[in-house]
Amino acid sequence: MTGEKEVAESRPIGAAPVGAAASGGMVAPVGAAAPGAGAAAGARQYLLVCGGEGCQSWKSEELFLALHQQAETLGVKNEVQIIRTGCFGFCEKGPIVKVMPSETFYCGVKPEDAKEIIAGRIAAKKDVERLVYKKEERLAATTRVPEGAFYNKQFRIVLRNCGVIDPENIDEYIARDGYAALGKALFTMSPLEVVAELRASGLRGRGGAGFPTGLKWELTRVAPSDQKYVICNADEGDPGAYMDRATIEGDPHSVVEAMAICGYTVGATKGYVYIRAEYPLAIERLKIAIRQAEEYGLLGKNILGSGVDFELEIRLGAGAFVCGEETALMRSLEGNRGMPVPKPPYPATSGLWKKPTVINNVETFANVPMVILKGSKWFASIGTEKSTGTKVFALTGKIRNSGLVEVPMGTTLREIIFDIGGGIRGGRKFKGVQTGGPSGGIITAKDLDAPISYESLTALGSMMGSGGMIVMDEDDCVVDVSKFYMDFCVDESCGKCAPCRIGTNQMYTILDRITKGNGEEGDLGKLEKIGQAMTKASLCMLGGSAANPTLSTIRHFRDEYMEHIHDHKCRSGSCKALVRFTILADKCIGCGLCARRCPVPCISGEKKGVHVIDQAKCVKCGECFVSCKFGAVVKA
Amino acid sequence: MEKAETGFSPELSAFIAEWKDKPGNLIMLLHRIQEEYGYIPRDAAERLARSIELPLAKIYGVITFYHFFKTKKPGKNTISICLGTACYLKGSQALIDEARDILGIEGDEVTDDGLFSIDPVRCLGCCGLAPVLMVGNQVHAKVTKDQLVDIIAKYKSA
Numbered sequence: 120m121t122g123e124k125e126v127a128e129s130r131p132i133g134a135a136p137v138g139a140a141a142s143g144g145m146v147a148p149v150g151a152a153a154p155g156a157g158a159a160a161g162a163r164q165y166l167l168v169c170g171g172e173g174c175q176s177w178k179s180e181e182l183f184l185a186l187h188q189q190a191e192t193l194g195v196k197n198e199v200q201i202i203r204t205g206c207f208g209f210c211e212k213g214p215i216v217k218v219m220p221s222e223t224f225y226c227g228v229k230p231e232d233a234k235e236i237i238a239g240r241i242a243a244k245k246d247v248e249r250l251v252y253k254k255e256e257r258l259a260a261t262t263r264v265p266e267g268a269f270y271n272k273q274f275r276i277v278l279r280n281c282g283v284i285d286p287e288n289i290d291e292y293i294a295r296d297g298y299a300a301l302g303k304a305l306f307t308m309s310p311l312e313v314v315a316e317l318r319a320s321g322l323r324g325r326g327g328a329g330f331p332t333g334l335k336w337e338l339t340r341v342a343p344s345d346q347k348y349v350i351c352n353a354d355e356g357d358p359g360a361y362m363d364r365a366t367i368e369g370d371p372h373s374v375v376e377a378m379a380i381c382g383y384t385v386g387a388t389k390g391y392v393y394i395r396a397e398y399p400l401a402i403e404r405l406k407i408a409i410r411q412a413e414e415y416g417l418l419g420k421n422i423l424g425s426g427v428d429f430e431l432e433i434r435l436g437a438g439a440f441v442c443g444e445e446t447a448l449m450r451s452l453e454g455n456r457g458m459p460v461p462k463p464p465y466p467a468t469s470g471l472w473k474k475p476t477v478i479n480n481v482e483t484f485a486n487v488p489m490v491i492l493k494g495s496k497w498f499a500s501i502g503t504e505k506s507t508g509t510k511v512f513a514l515t516g517k518i519r520n521s522g523l524v525e526v527p528m529g530t531t532l533r534e535i536i537f538d539i540g541g542g543i544r545g546g547r548k549f550k551g552v553q554t555g556g557p558s559g560g561i562i563t564a565k566d567l568d569a570p571i572s573y574e575s576l577t578a579l580g581s582m583m584g585s586g587g588m589i590v591m592d593e594d595d596c597v598v599d600v601s602k603f604y605m606d607f608c609v610d611e612s613c614g615k616c617a618p619c620r621i622g623t624n625q626m627y628t629i630l631d632r633i634t635k636g637n638g639e640e641g642d643l644g645k646l647e648k649i650g651q652a653m654t655k656a657s658l659c660m661l662g663g664s665a666a667n668p669t670l671s672t673i674r675h676f677r678d679e680y681m682e683h684i685h686d687h688k689c690r691s692g693s694c695k696a697l698v699r700f701t702i703l704a705d706k707c708i709g710c711g712l713c714a715r716r717c718p719v720p721c722i723s724g725e726k727k728g729v730h731v732i733d734q735a736k737c738v739k740c741g742e743c744f745v746s747c748k749f750g751a752v753v754k755a
Numbered sequence: 756m757e758k759a760e761t762g763f764s765p766e767l768s769a770f771i772a773e774w775k776d777k778p779g780n781l782i783m784l785l786h787r788i789q790e791e792y793g794y795i796p797r798d799a800a801e802r803l804a805r806s807i808e809l810p811l812a813k814i815y816g817v818i819t820f821y822h823f824f825k826t827k828k829p830g831k832n833t834i835s836i837c838l839g840t841a842c843y844l845k846g847s848q849a850l851i852d853e854a855r856d857i858l859g860i861e862g863d864e865v866t867d868d869g870l871f872s873i874d875p876v877r878c879l880g881c882c883g884l885a886p887v888l889m890v891g892n893q894v895h896a897k898v899t900k901d902q903l904v905d906i907i908a909k910y911k912s913a
């Protein structure tokens with residue numbers, strides 16, 4: 120395979136694709152030329168360097184260049200191929216370098232480590248032990264994380280190429296069976312057969328609502344019109360989620376290919392990717408992917424000689440959460456204020472510029488080529504009966520290993536949080552996990568064994584959402600977090616309908632006063648009443664679900680709300696107005712560290728004497744609490 | 756500002772010409788203008804209105820709807836501090852307060868030397884590395900309050 124790789128590389132972009140199309144033939148799946156598949160090929164090794172935005176913030180670009188330079192300097196250039204890939208998902212320990220074929224992970228790699236890696240792993244074929252992931256875990260034996268646990272329970276369909284291929288090189292995508300599904304659909308399947316395959320697979324929308332993808336395509340396919348559109352929703356508005364970003368950065372062609380398949384199936388010749396302007400790297404990679412696909416005849420007029428046309432254009436969002444909602448997104452794409460419109464009519468019959476339109480989420484699309492290629496039976500065998508396939512989650516918050524995980528549907532929350540995520544950081548106690556972002560709810564310890572599916576999460580009073588999974592521990596206050604989400608909804612409400620515009624504001628005002636110790640008797644009742652009204656009467660699901668985080672936390676943590684209202688107490692210490700820092704006389708040794716750290720300053724005391732805080736001046740920054748090494752500063 | 760008075764740069768004009776007839780082009784055009792000036796100056800919006808024959812009111816309607824578009828000139832370095840959920844839980848509000856303190860500015864003010872402004876944003880998509888802030892195109896991960904002085908100093912001298 121090494122040889123094949125060389126060929127692929129030396130071919131200028133724009134030449135005919137591998138095994139390709141001039142003849143109208145399918146794009147042949149070109150063996151398994153992927154790095155890693157070549158264990159048998161012997162000498163050559165691969166270093167895959169994460170080029171996701173997360174790792175780039177940690178100088179992965181410099182690392183990439185340093186590795187190249189060292190390989191040159193040490194004269195082993197031909198023994199190693201250094202590739203920049205998309206996100207490995209394991210952001211917590213970045214920057215990551217994966218060694219193939221040995222499949223070793225190096226974590227927290229710095230540009231300075233380049234020499235050691237090249238001299239060690241590549242030239243001497245010996246691992247640089249201090250950087251190897253497994254070792255590090257073993258050292259931290261107390262964590263009880265089984266070796267390599269982060270990846271053990273994962274199953275990758277959507278992220279199949281992330282961290283494996285160079286996302287800026289179409290040949291590497293093709294070498295991993297890329298565009299084979301497009302070829303198969305165009306030349307061996309009718310649009311009806313594509314739809315049938317998708318419906319049989321059970322694939323449902325990953326953008327939140329879980330609508331069956333095959334049915335959505337079918338409704339658009341049968342809608343009569345001279346012009347139809349395909350839209351990819353890459354607006355990813357849930358703050359605290361980045362699955363779609365990582366997918367596009369790591370494997371942009373999977374989305375391009377799926378959209379072309381969709382165009383063929385529903386009879387659309389034009390597609391748009393609506394992507395957040397906040398994702399410059401993803402936008403750049405997508406641009407490159409589209410250009411390469413055009414050059415290879417996989418997009419544009421007469422794709423692969425099939426007579427099918429499909430062109431793709433990128434359109435940017437501009438920072439409005441409501442534009443993730445499909446009808447608002449289409450108004451925005453048309454160049455207007457992004458305000459939702461009532462449904463029906465649904466996009467399938469009247470969408471962009473009132474034409475029949477398929478709109479799917481990034482992750483939904485990324486599944487499609489695999490369904491076409493491997494068949495609906497295979498796909499439906501993964502996951503649960505009604506929720507097939509996998510789901511990608513962005514695991515963040517107070518979790519030990521934050522990062523992206525992809526698991527089969529039906530995996531339990533406990534497996535994700537404790538086995539894959541390594542549990543709570545700092546030995547703190549698990550409090551709850553928020554799924555569905557500002558539209559979802561909190562799930563508590565008693566429900567951790569629920570298998571994940573669209574139905575089960577809804578039954579637990581939350582929702583699947585797009586895949587944000589925010590873990591909270593005992594230091595997080597549920598009232599404060601609900602206020603945070605409500606503040607977000609106030610900011611993001613488009614203002615078109617009164618229940619959402621006024622309701623979010625009213626709920627925010629009440630939550631705000633509760634966190635400040637001014638909550639009133641009956642406030643919880645008011646929150647519930649306004650919340651229910653908003654849920655029923657809002658025009659779109661932004662308002663329709665804005666009350667969820669509050670309502671679900673009231674349901675599970677009523678006593679904490681009551682403590683805030685009655686006792687003016689915040690047990691987690693997050694609500695600043697309700698905390699009081701004091702110094703315990705019997706523990707204070709008078710080192711004076713807290714007094715030096717206090718920004719006000721408002722701590723006084725003789726050296727070696729007991730220190731006191733002037734409560735009237737204290738701004739509750741908590742510096743004294745963190746700085747005291749003797750546990751003398753307490754918060755209550 | 757001056758540039759806008761004497762007209763759009765050739766590149767910007769070429770972009771407008773390229774996009775003029777595409778349906779739904781307004782947001783893309785506004786992005787390009789903001790890329791040029793760092794914000795959308797009033798006279799640039801007026802000029803755009805004339806060149807694509809759209810009422811100025813419609814253009815402002817769109818500009819004001821979207822958080823991304825700015826009508827006020829920001830500092831040379833905009834410090835975008837993430838206030839997404841993951842970053843909020845890890846204390847990014849305190850980072851915003853601290854940064855405002857260090858620079859002595861509030862809200863969307865710009866420092867007197869015109870070098871800095873602070874822009875709280877909702878999720879930069881690096882939630883695994885929270886809390887996160889971004890200056891220009893450089894993302895700073897797992898930022899602590901203590902690091903802010905150094906980060907700011909770096910851009911001051913640059």
Ligand SMILES: Cc1cc2nc3c(=O)[nH]c(=O)nc-3n(C[C@H](O)[C@H](O)[C@H](O)COP(=O)(O)O)c2cc1C
Nearest residue numbers: 324325326352355356443444445479480483660661
């Ligand atoms: C307020 C709001 C925000 C949404 N944001 C997104 C988003 O960021 N990304 C997304 O794919 N879907 C989002 N959706 C769901 C879309 O409206 C739509 O259901 C989805 O794009 C359909 O694609 P799917 O069937 O592939 O999931 C949002 C919905 C609402 C009500």
Ligand code: SF4
Nearest residue numbers: 614615616619659662
């Ligand atoms: S529910 Fe909120 S966001 Fe949706 S249309 Fe009404 S005001 Fe706008």
Ligand code: SF4
Nearest residue numbers: 717737738740741743
């Ligand atoms: S909380 Fe902050 S302001 Fe209050 S005493 Fe401690 S260090 Fe000083």
Ligand code: FES
Nearest residue numbers: 839842879881882
């Ligand atoms: S929440 Fe801060 S980067 Fe996502």
